[in-house]
Amino acid sequence: xxxxxxxxxxxxxxxxxxxxxxxxxxxxxxxxxxxxxxxxxxxxxxxxxxxxxxxxxxxxxxxxxxxxxxxxxxxxxxxxxxxxxxxxxxxxxxxxxxxxxxxxxxxxxxxxxxxxxxxxxxxxxxxxxxxxxxxxxxxxxxxxxxxxxxxxxxxxxxxxxxxxxxxxxxxxxxxxxxxxxxxxxxxxxxxxxxxxxxxxxxxxxxxxxxxxxxxxxxxxxxxxxxxxxxxxxxxxxxxxxxxxxxx
Numbered sequence: 086x087x088x089x090x091x092x093x094x095x096x097x098x099x100x101x102x103x104x105x106x107x108x109x110x111x112x113x114x115x116x117x118x119x120x121x122x123x124x125x126x127x128x129x130x131x132x133x134x135x136x137x138x139x140x141x142x143x144x145x146x147x148x149x150x151x152x153x154x155x156x157x158x159x160x161x162x163x164x165x166x167x168x169x170x171x172x173x174x175x176x177x178x179x180x181x182x183x184x185x186x187x188x189x190x191x192x193x194x195x196x197x198x199x200x201x202x203x204x205x206x207x208x209x210x211x212x213x214x215x216x217x218x219x220x221x222x223x224x225x226x227x228x229x230x231x232x233x234x235x236x237x238x239x240x241x242x243x244x245x246x247x248x249x250x251x252x253x254x255x256x257x258x259x260x261x262x263x264x265x266x267x268x269x270x271x272x273x274x275x276x277x278x279x280x281x282x283x284x285x286x287x288x289x290x291x292x293x294x295x296x297x298x299x300x301x302x303x304x305x306x307x308x309x310x311x312x313x314x315x316x317x318x319x320x321x322x323x324x325x326x327x328x329x330x331x332x
C-alpha cells in the first residue's frame with residue numbers, strides 16, 4: 086500500500102489518485118512540456134493561468150481548483166519546479182532560482198516589450214504574456230520599474246514608457262528653471278504648484294496634454310527628468326532638496 090501511494094497523487098483532502106485518473110499519458114506529458122517551456126520563456130508562471138490553460142486544452146479530472154493543480158504540478162515535476170507566493174498569487178518557478186530573481190527577469194522582459202512598442206494595451210500585453218493575470222502584471226510593473234505608467238487611451242487601459250510621452254531634453258532644463266522660480270518665490274515644490282507652472286509654460290493643462298493619469302505617474306516623470314545639481318526626492322508631497330545627512 087505504501088509503495089502504491091508513492092506512485093499516486095495525494096490531494097489536500099488526503100485522497101490518493103493514480104495520475105491516469107487525472108489526465109491520460111499524452112496530456113500529462115503535454116502539461117510537463119508546457120510548464121517547462123513557459124518557465125524557459127517567461128521565468129515564472131501563475132498557477133491560476135496554467136490551470137486555466139489546462140482546463141481549456143484537456144480534462145484534468147479530480148482537480149478541484151488552482152490549489153489542487155499547484156500540488157499536481159509539484160507531483161509531476163518535483164525536481165524541476167517550486168511553487169511559491171507572490172502578490173497574493175501562487176507562482177511556479179524553476180528550482181535553484183529565487184522568487185525575486187524570476188520576478189525581476191520577467192519584469193525586465195515585459196519592460197523591453199513595452200519599450201519596443203512605446204505603448205501597449207493591457208489586452209495586448211496579456212496576449213504576449215499569457216502566463217500572468219492582469220492583476221499580477223500591474224503589481225509586478227508597479228514594484229519593479231518607475232519607467233512605466235498606465236494611462237487610458239480610447240477607453241482602453243494602456244501601459245507605456247515615460248520616454249514615449251514625448252518629452253525632449255529641453256524639458257529637464259524647463260523643470261530646473263521652474264524649481265528655481267519656486268525656490269525664489271519661497272513656495273513649497275508641491276505637485277499642484279509644479280503642475281500649475283508647467284501648465285503655464287505649456288499653455289495648456291500639463292497632465293491632460295501628456296495623458297498623465299495620477300499623482301504617482303506625475304512624480305515619476307518629475308524624478309526621471311530632473312537633472313539639477315541639487316539632489317531632490319519626494320517627501321510628503323513635495324519635491325524637496327535632499328540635504329547631506331538626510332536619510
